[in-house]
Amino acid sequence: MSVNLLDLIQSSGPIALNELNMRSSEAPEELLRRLEELRQRGDIIVTGPKSSNLMDLSPEEVSQLSDTVVELSRSSLKRVFAS
């Protein structure tokens, strides 16, 4: 079922990549592509192991990475309040 990715990250607070993978509607490859896109736009920040090369991760790694954390960037949080 389709769930807006930014809404999910916004409502969960900082969220582990493996958990985000389970709660979002996208397949792992698509999820990584969307996250990279959001990161390049400055909407999110990704921290932790392997956070610098998201596109290189395999679906298995995505389902296991609990220390890689995704959260809204400060500018994104600011937009949330301004909206």
Next chain:
Amino acid sequence: MASTLLPPLLALLLASVTVLYDCHVSIQDRLKRVPMPIYASPQALAFALACGLVALIAFEFTDGRGDTLIDSALGLKQTNPYLRGLSVGLTVLVLIRSKLSSIKGAEVGGELAYNAGRLWVMATLNTRWRKFKSNFNQRNLTKALATPDYENRLFIELREAIKIQPEDFRVFVEGQIKNVQQSQPKSAFDASAIDWQNYYRTITNLALDYAGPSVFEGWAEFK
């Protein structure tokens, strides 16, 4: 003595409470999740106190005669100092959030500072919320894994807790429940398996995000 100290303190207290309430409501609205008790956050209290101090200073510029803008707008020309303290405390956000001017659509003035303060509170609450969930899972994951029919029972409680929420919110949560259930490990249940532990951690966090810790109130063994 008390009559000169209490009215400005009343302004400070009411302004602080108003700011805490404003933060609580805006975080609940914007983040779409059950917020943590805002009074438990030292950053939120510090921000509220700073705004309260503005109210206290503003009160000192009132005398009930209505000669100044602050006296007219915030003090409502009240001659009774207690009523004036009450009025300043409740309306000081108008002063704090005043836009002195606007440059290319960006606000300048108190609004800018107020929004920056609220943003700071929201960011710290986000961090605290993640820590809370992590600690909750540490304390309760083993019990969750040992609880018969945990998943169904948890989702029943979650749906019950959010049934008073708007439909779009319920659809949003329902979508996540469906997605998570599709990711359930295909292997037979094993409490010691990492994928089952991750699954249980994820559904617990999902319930905490949208129903808050109270979703576990009826679960005597969870703390």
